[in-house]
Amino acid sequence: MASYDECLQIIRELAEPFADEGVTIEEESVLGAELGLSSLRTLELVADLEDRLDVSLPLNALPGVRTVGELARLLEKASGGNEG
Amino acid sequence: MKLFEKFEALAATREHLLAMGPLPFGVVTERILSPTEGIVEGRRTILAGTNNYLGLTFDPACIEAGRQALTDEGTGTTGSRMANGTYAGHRALEEEIAAFYDRRHAIVFTTGFAASMGMVAALAGPDDVLLIDADSHASIYDGCRLSGAEIIRFRHNNPEDLAKRLRRLGERAARTLVVSEGLFSMLGDQAPLEEIVAVKDEYGAALLLDEAHSMGVFGERGRGLAEARGVEDGVDFVVGTFSKSLGSVGGFCVSKHPQLEIVRMASRAYIFTASPTPSIVASTRAALRLIRARPELRTRLWENARRLYAGLAECGFELGPEPGPVVAVFVDDPERAIRSWHRLLDAGVYVNLVIPPATPDNRALLRCSISAAHTPAQIDHIVEAFANLDAAAGAVAGTA
Numbered sequence: 001m002a003s004y005d006e007c008l009q010i011i012r013e014l015a016e017p018f019a020d021e022g023v024t025i026e027e028e029s030v031l032g033a034e035l036g037l038s039s040l041r042t043l044e045l046v047a048d049l050e051d052r053l054d055v056s057l058p059l060n061a062l063p064g065v066r067t068v069g070e071l072a073r074l075l076e077k078a079s080g081g082n083e084g
Numbered sequence: 085m086k087l088f089e090k091f092e093a094l095a096a097t098r099e100h101l102l103a104m105g106p107l108p109f110g111v112v113t114e115r116i117l118s119p120t121e122g123i124v125e126g127r128r129t130i131l132a133g134t135n136n137y138l139g140l141t142f143d144p145a146c147i148e149a150g151r152q153a154l155t156d157e158g159t160g161t162t163g164s165r166m167a168n169g170t171y172a173g174h175r176a177l178e179e180e181i182a183a184f185y186d187r188r189h190a191i192v193f194t195t196g197f198a199a200s201m202g203m204v205a206a207l208a209g210p211d212d213v214l215l216i217d218a219d220s221h222a223s224i225y226d227g228c229r230l231s232g233a234e235i236i237r238f239r240h241n242n243p244e245d246l247a248k249r250l251r252r253l254g255e256r257a258a259r260t261l262v263v264s265e266g267l268f269s270m271l272g273d274q275a276p277l278e279e280i281v282a283v284k285d286e287y288g289a290a291l292l293l294d295e296a297h298s299m300g301v302f303g304e305r306g307r308g309l310a311e312a313r314g315v316e317d318g319v320d321f322v323v324g325t326f327s328k329s330l331g332s333v334g335g336f337c338v339s340k341h342p343q344l345e346i347v348r349m350a351s352r353a354y355i356f357t358a359s360p361t362p363s364i365v366a367s368t369r370a371a372l373r374l375i376r377a378r379p380e381l382r383t384r385l386w387e388n389a390r391r392l393y394a395g396l397a398e399c400g401f402e403l404g405p406e407p408g409p410v411v412a413v414f415v416d417d418p419e420r421a422i423r424s425w426h427r428l429l430d431a432g433v434y435v436n437l438v439i440p441p442a443t444p445d446n447r448a449l450l451r452c453s454i455s456a457a458h459t460p461a462q463i464d465h466i467v468e469a470f471a472n473l474d475a476a477a478g479a480v481a482g483t484a
Contacts, residue, residue: 047237
């Protein structure tokens with residue numbers, strides 16, 4: 001179970017090697033346009049995040065994810081962090 | 085028109101490619117001469133990107149069967165399998181493909197794409213889970229979208245990752261369809277089927293295996309990679325195509341489960357399209373007989389594949405992980421790959437150009453597919469054309 005803030009922190013850590021150099025990863029950062037992540041890179045990042053939190057993110061949920069914050073919310077939900 | 089705005093990036097790519105010479109995507113074979121040669125850009129060209137693995141497209145028995153059916157049964161059925169489009173030949177082909185795979189049930193679809201898309205979409209519903217290899221074919225991804233099921237990817241050819249994801253599903257693993265392919269069409273790598281079957285059995289999931297590129301290629305009887313690895317009993321559904329080793333067009337699913345007959349009534353890709361033409365059905369049946377009768381075709385295919393793989397490896401190219409009928413040459417820079425593709429065509433060799441995002445990673449591929457009908461001299465010509473890329477252009481990235 002991971003909180004939203006923990007998910008955010010994990011994304012920052014794992015996205016850094018994938019993101020364009022010198023880019024700051026903020027909650028509002030758009031994964032493609034601002035971080036420079038291609039769709040392939042985004043899926044690689046998702047796989048790394050899944051491993052870290054021991055969850056599987058359904059592909060169906062990903063089209064609704066545009067920003068780092070939205071990805072953190074999805075991870076939080078998948079890890080059971082927002083239950084109750 | 086506003087509708088076309090989303091294609092602007094694609095249009096720019098197309099313009100860029102056209103500026104470099106003939107468009108690599110949809111190149112015209114002005115005249116087809118044999119399973120391995122055609123006239124392209126006015127030049128006699130060795131075809132090394134066709135999926136014509138057993139070289140049966142010009143086989144006299146297949147041609148004659150098709151010609152006879154065309155004469156006897158006409159040019160098309162004009163209807164769905166569910167309506168007027170099931171002739172005796174369609175039913176006979178289903179019986180023969182089921183017998184070939186030693187399964188009791190078979191469905192024949194109009195294309196291979198429709199078979200894999202239609203089966204995936206029909207088998208899984210909103211309460212189910214599709215657990216697919218990340219490098220799955222577009223038809224599988226499209227089937228997933230249409231199914232309404234939860235879609236989860238596992239890392240390509242990685243049974244440990246598959247196991248992890250099945251474990252996370254808990255009781256839902258029993259409502260999960262795992263989807264993999266035998267031979268993967270881009271890199272020519274083979275699925276670790278023994279491990280995949282063991283994992284899905286452990287968690288009680290079902291397995292659909294796409295043998296489109298492995299039928300006729302692997303196994304003592306040419307049934308595919310599952311036969312070669314001795315795990316056919318662990319595969320619930322085999323889907324495949326007639327458009328590769330069998331040299332025609334169409335697709336199929338075979339299964340030991342009698343419920344396949346019900347799926348026939350639920351698969352929209354099966355129902356809402358015209359059935360295969362009688363001539364296609366007839367030439368496919370003839371080709372299926374040849375797979376059984378002429379195992380030497382498989383032997384020759386593998387000899388050719390190993391000859392090409394060894395030749396290109398000797399030149400220092402970075403290749404897909406193992407020899408096989410698909411030999412992929414990695415090129416780090418897509419621009420260089422496009423230039424190399426043109427040079428190969430100038431040298432009378434056609435291969436498939438694959439550029440991101442159609443590739444598994446961000447590199448481009450010059451993808452060769454080999455046929456039993458290639459002669460050793462043709463294989464050597466292909467290798468020579470690749471070897472000359474170095475001298476002509478400073479090379480394909482990835483060469484040593």
